[in-house]
Amino acid sequence: MVRLRHLHLTDSHRVRFVAPPSPSSLIDLRTLWGVFLDEESPVKGGLNRLLSLRKLGLVCRLTFSQRVALSKWLPRLRHLESLRLRSIQESVQPSDLHLRTLSSLRNLSSIYLL
Structure with missing residues (x-):
């Protein structure tokens, strides 16, 4: 999946994010939509390697340390245009x-937080 650019999943089902098998997998991903993150999902050392995202849609049920990792990763997504986060x-x-502050996301034009 080195060349994969867009991954759209339905958020009506809980499709869990798992770490890519190699550090070079998914690094050019532009869209990650409909992924479910929970206590078994690797934010640090997994999701936070994806820095080319333009569209991101997540449903989250995270531990405290994962929420901290997520809040540190989001401001690093300099190309992000659309963000949808649901925390349940x-x-x-x-x-x-x-x-944390999202002021570094200069391209962000659509945001949905729940």
């Missing part, structure tokens, strides 16, 4: 999102 509890009720 195990009961699928909305949960707090803990984000």
Whole structure:
């Protein structure tokens, strides 16, 4: 999947993100949409290697350390144009999102946070 640019998944099903098999996999990915992140999903050392994203849509049920890793990774997505984040509890009720400033995302034109 070295050449893969766009990955669209339905967020009505929980398709979990797993770390790419090699550090060079998915590095040119432009769209990652509909992925579910939970306590088993690698944010640090996995998701945070993807820096070329332009569209990102995630459903999250994360531990504290994963939320910290996610909040450090998002401002590094300099090309990001569209961001959709849903944070849920195990009961699928909305949960707090803990984000740092997104002011470095100069290309961001669409944002949806729940």
